[in-house]
Amino acid sequence: MKTAMIIDDAAVMRLRLRDILEPRYEIIAEAEDGVQALSLYNQCRPDFVTLDITMPKIDGIAVLQGILLNNPQAKVVIVSAVGQKQTVFKALSLGAKDFVVKPFDPERVRTAVDRLFAKTLT
Numbered sequence: 001m002k003t004a005m006i007i008d009d010a011a012v013m014r015l016r017l018r019d020i021l022e023p024r025y026e027i028i029a030e031a032e033d034g035v036q037a038l039s040l041y042n043q044c045r046p047d048f049v050t051l052d053i054t055m056p057k058i059d060g061i062a063v064l065q066g067i068l069l070n071n072p073q074a075k076v077v078i079v080s081a082v083g084q085k086q087t088v089f090k091a092l093s094l095g096a097k098d099f100v101v102k103p104f105d106p107e108r109v110r111t112a113v114d115r116l117f118a119k120t121l122t
């Protein structure tokens with residue numbers, strides 16, 4: 001089973017993402033701020049990450065850059081609030097694989113993550 005790490009400062013959001021992903025993916029870590037996220041990522045090396053943008057200490061963009069610096073192949077799906085279009089574009093240009101806008105439909109999250117591992121990914 002592919003492993004996942006959920007990064008979001010809102011506990012409710014982490015729980016929601018866990019519920020959506022858990023049947024199909026193993027959640028091996030959760031982080032509630034950017035510092036914890038970078039440290040845990042390097043310990044756990046999950047197969048993919050869901051990453052919030054607005055967080056204390058270090059925001060999602062800096063976390064994305066930090067992860068990709070040491071792990072250029074990292075699979076990161078941005079999960080952002082509405083109204084952050086510019087930030088989402090920036091994240092995609094930096095190397096995020098996809099994005100989901102809150103409030104999200106569970107199926108949208110599953111589709112974005114499943115796509116990360118699709119054999120026909122182009």
Ligand SMILES: [Mg+2]
Binds near residue numbers: 008009052054055
């Ligand atoms: Mg947040």
